[in-house]
Amino acid sequence: MMSISLAKRWLQILAMIHIVGGLLLPLMIYTPLATPYFDHLQTVFPDSNPESLRFLIGVFGPTVASWGLLFFYAIGKAFESQTRKDWWLLVSAALVWAVLDTAFSIANNVFAHLYLNGGVLILFLLPLFLAKYHFRAKTS
Template sequence: MMSISLAKRWLQTLAIFHIIGGLLLPIMVYTPLATPYFEHLQAAFTNSNPQSLQFLIGVFGPTVASWGLLFFYAIGKAFESQTRKDWWLLVSAALVWAVLDTAFSIANNVFAHLYLNGGVLILFLLPLFFAKNHFRAKTS
């Protein structure tokens, strides 16, 4: 069983990775590390311009960083008050992103997001499910 403090640190670490990754994304799109991903996108969007794809993914980086900052804050608040509503907020934030992003990606033949999002979603949900019993109904 995972302790509540480990679950919190795990989730905060994931949020920090989102912040750092989002801040680095505008730079990373111009490195060889991104080549396989852009080849996958180019195959899905055959009429696309590679520079446009780099711009769109790069400009998405600050959004990812911002989400990471907000999630880091939400984790702190949720683990402080530990209500069921807080737990559902964290679960819902992860599910809204993962389900909609993945469905939209698959509808546009970007199957890499199925694996990437699925893996990251599991990393978010595992500590939340292990910590669920620590989040209780709010008492007045």
């Protein structure tokens, strides 16, 4: 079991990383940090235009930042009321993204997302499962 405050803080930090990372992604795609990722994409999609790939990944950054903002807000509300419904909302938000994004990526041979999404999903689900005891059935 994990303390409710530690679980909340852990998830808020992950949400903030998504916000900051999403805001920086349009810039980061032009740095050497992104080279291995784009090399992988170029291998998977050899006929693609590298600049088009950079644009598509860069424009995805604000979506990631927006998801982080919404998740940060949902964390605050969920940890305030601590109902099972709130717990399931947070778990579902993480699973919808991870399962669909990963399945679509694997179907298109972008296996880098399997590892990236899998690691991030564990980071989201671990505090939720360790703090599940604190989320109780709603009483009338």
